[in-house]
Amino acid sequence: GQNIDQPTEMTATEGAIVQINCTYQTSGFNGLFWYQQHAGEAPTFLSYNVLDGLEEKGRFSSFLSRSKGYSYLLLKELQMKDSASYLCAVRAILTGGGNKLTFGTGTQLKVEL
Amino acid sequence: DTEVTQTPKHLVMGMTNKKSLKCEQHMGHRAMYWYKQKAKKPPELMFVYSYEKLSINESVPSRFSPECPNSSLLNLHLHALQPEDSALYLCASSPDSRREQYFGPGTRLTVT
Numbered sequence: 001g002q003n004i005d006q007p008t009e010m011t012a013t014e015g016a017i018v019q020i021n022c023t024y025q026t027s028g029f030n031g032l033f034w035y036q037q038h039a040g041e042a043p044t045f046l047s048y049n050v051l052d053g054l055e056e057k058g059r060f061s062s063f064l065s066r067s068k069g070y071s072y073l074l075l076k077e078l079q080m081k082d083s084a085s086y087l088c089a090v091r092a093i094l095t096g097g098g099n100k101l102t103f104g105t106g107t108q109l110k111v112e113l
Numbered sequence: 114d115t116e117v118t119q120t121p122k123h124l125v126m127g128m129t130n131k132k133s134l135k136c137e138q139h140m141g142h143r144a145m146y147w148y149k150q151k152a153k154k155p156p157e158l159m160f161v162y163s164y165e166k167l168s169i170n171e172s173v174p175s176r177f178s179p180e181c182p183n184s185s186l187l188n189l190h191l192h193a194l195q196p197e198d199s200a201l202y203l204c205a206s207s208p209d210s211r212r213e214q215y216f217g218p219g220t221r222l223t224v225t
Contacts, residue, residue, distance in 0.1 A: 033213060042203055042216035043156065087155055091211070098168045099210045103155035 002026040004104035006088050011110045012078055020073045020107045022088030030099060031091040034062050034073045037106065038084045046086075047073065075109075083111045117217035119204050125223045128194060134220045136187040136204030144210040145187040147179060148203040150219070156203055162187060163210045194224045 003025040012018040024032070031050040035043035049055055049064035049071060061074040075082055085106040091099050117138045126132050136145065144163045148156035161169035162181040170179075176198075178190040187204055201221050205214040 030211070042218050045213045045215060048213050094169070098161065098163065100158060100161070100169060101214065102158070105155055 002090060002092060002102045004088055004090055004102060006086075006104045006107045008105070009108045009110070011112060014078055014080060014111055014113055016078050017074065017076050018078060018109065020075070020086050020088075020109065022071045022073075022104060024069050024071070024088070024090045024104075026069075026090050026092045026102075028093035028095070029066065029090065030093045032062075032064055032071050033089040033091065033101065034060075034071075035087040035089060035103075036084050037087060043087060078111050080111050080113075083109060085109070117204055117206055117215055119202075119217035119220050121220055122218065123221050123223075125225060126191065126194065127225055128196070130194075131190070131192045133191065134189040134202055134204075134222075136189075136206075136217055137185055138206040138215075138217075139185055140206065140208075140215070141184075142206035142208050142215075143184060144207045144212075144214075145181065146205040146207075146214060147177075147187070147189050148205065148216075150201045150203055160189075161210065168210070191222075194222075196224050199223045 005023045034046040037043040047062040054063045059076045064071045087106045088104040120135045147159040150156045159173045160179045165181045176193050180188040201219045203219045204217040207214040
């Protein structure tokens, strides 16, 4: 089975930097994804890590340590529109073949003035 | 065309009705997915189609029946649903089953 943990809620100030952590336990690990979801909307793909290290994409960066079962999403220069739920999702290879993506419960980020 | 479309946006159906949800993408993606999302919960995988073949069924009740008529279309046929099946149904696609998934806007389903 899989276990994915993220903080439920975080609050940060506009213009600041925030780090959202995700820890996971899974067999057949094959990649970790971060998605952003605004209320009432579909998830939007942000970043992907399959190897250890940092991936940078504009204001968003994501880090992975496979040995520690740990990832974080770093958001810089926060804007009000960044207020959303951030979902950590782990992909695993199934014993019967195929890949399955399992989402964590999400971290609700509130950006304040 | 870089988006996944879903119809209808909203659907209200009785427990004896038969309805279908539709999903379409023209990005040449070869993997398509159905997810169910309840309020304040993460999306839960229901089905995966890879190269138009059903590759994963997450023990979904038979009142949900997926269909992939071609590489661009994915349907979800609904019959004899229960009120607890009310949720947001999300379709997603990816270039293949290993790559990032792109989600449609979803169909908000209410079963009365």
